[in-house]
Amino acid sequence: MLAQQRQQVILERVRGSGGVRVADLVREFGVSDMTIRRDLEALAERGLVEKVHGGATATGPGSTEEPGFTAKSARQQPEKEAIARHAADLVRPGTAIALSAGTTTWTLAHFVTDVPELTVITNSIRIAEVFHRAPRADRTVVLTGGVRTPSDALVGPVAVAAVRGLHVDTLFLGVHGMSVRAGFTTPNLLEAETDRALVASAHRLVVPADHTKWGTVGISTIAALSEAHVLITDAGLGQEAREELATRVGELVVAEPARHDGTRDR
Template structure:
């Protein structure tokens, strides 16, 4: 079993039971105590589990907990980059797109700076800054305005009023969590309202979300899984989650990491 597969198995066990013991994992997975402790350290550094004496427990985020942009940007970087590269291939020159807030969408924006004749609607300060730093005379960027959230999204009545008058070809929607029961969710009520308006203004909905978003549920639903025309995730998504997403969404795309990203450090 590869390290990535083993860590995914550990994470699924933690989420299913609420906690794991190192001794139990050593016996079940047939690896050394040191290997399991290193796996738990990696998962803890990514914010996926909390390390405790002799094992690990779920991080237990509340439905309204909203990490800041900097904290989120350090998580799942290789996965987010693979997802962003795949999502960028869906953008054609001369189209109008909407980019919501979130670190995966911010990563996507960096892959779109050279696309010609692009019109971009966004409620993300960070996304707008990406395009501002690489200007093009043939590109239009519309920043909605609104009240700033911890994830640097602009939300509320001003953002909603701006978006309501617009129409785009494709929306790339960043989400806090996704599940079969709750759909695509966010921990911020005002952001949910703004994101729902973005969904309504787009002909096509694309959700780029890494595997750690599966099973997380924020306080408010943005859209049901079935509303997504395309969901782009990474190879870490468990088989049962792939089946549920593939059955509900229009298309499920698994983004492969570049070879350099898959190398295990010794």
């Protein structure tokens, strides 16, 4: 296959799913990592895709544009993993937690599959799959029904009805954006309603959100910044934003990446 033909196929993949991973394209086309990266660079130079860590996504997001799960999972992977490791420290055996849909909460799910006697409520198909693939007899997983969004969340009246009446110790809330004016937001109106029901069910609200979420505003507000008991972000967040958030959330935690020996930088 010629480079131009391969790039056209890659562009169709991006437009169809919202994003692609380099590793997936290497396997699909049977070419080198460098070849795929050159393809993505060529597409990015033409303004057709946006290069991100480990892949590429569609360009030009707006307040109602909702990237697919693949697109979002390709973004800020090291930062999301650092945030997820810190968030996992807040999960205790024998508790009930809720994980809303999102790639950061999906990453978190992988770090808590070994926690004993855990009850998990989620409206994310992807998160439910993580626990399904790592079964434990002492764990209960409740997946709400609902209408499926591009990011594989289940939302709408059925999801809200499933959440109402539940009471969880901690909700880990995935968000599209956060700002002083709009708070924590999503580009999907039905998802906002479902997430608000999850917030109402939780004794403690923890928001794991990487630095790129700051200043991004979706069409609908889920919660005010002040409603978050803990906000976990990464070292890429600027000092001014840190100071602003520290005055509005209960606790601001800045996650540092793990070193090669498995410990965290201080």
